[in-house]
Amino acid sequence: MRKILTILAVLILVLLVGVGTFRFLQSGEDVPLPPGVPEPTELLQPEWCPDVEVIAAPETVFAQFKATGSDIASMHFVNYKFLNPVKGVRLRLPVGRKPVFAAPLDDPPTAGSPREVSPGVWELPPFVRYAHCTID
Numbered sequence: 001m002r003k004i005l006t007i008l009a010v011l012i013l014v015l016l017v018g019v020g021t022f023r024f025l026q027s028g029e030d031v032p033l034p035p036g037v038p039e040p041t042e043l044l045q046p047e048w049c050p051d052v053e054v055i056a057a058p059e060t061v062f063a064q065f066k067a068t069g070s071d072i073a074s075m076h077f078v079n080y081k082f083l084n085p086v087k088g089v090r091l092r093l094p095v096g097r098k099p100v101f102a103a104p105l106d107d108p109p110t111a112g113s114p115r116e117v118s119p120g121v122w123e124l125p126p127f128v129r130y131a132h133c134t135i136d
Helices: 002-027
Strands: 053-056 061-068 071-079 090-092 099-102 115-118 121-123 130-135
Touching: none
Parallel strands: none
Antiparallel strands: 053 090, 061 071, 071 130, 090 121, 099 130, 115 121
16 A cells, blocks of 8 residues: 555656646746856857858867957868878858968878868868968
């Protein structure tokens, strides 16, 4: 008898929690944010976010941006799996800007020209270990 009452109490508790959660989610009320926490819409494209974006790269490539003031000056790409050349790294830049590419650690050093695949989207030449881009 004690087992049945315990099971019944647990089922009632689970039902109450489920109903409460369902009603809360259906109410559409927003939970107030603590002071100093930005609104989620502010995080979509903040003012400090640069207009340069890596839109495609293999998971073995680490990208780092270097800025001067509010403008991106250069990007560094490191390939951590340098047994095979990296292909298909793509950048999105503001229209009218162009990347200047170099891969000085490859043997022999690579200095090809990036290819614009669509307006503002550039594909970098293949590189093995490290690549550097400056933005014109």
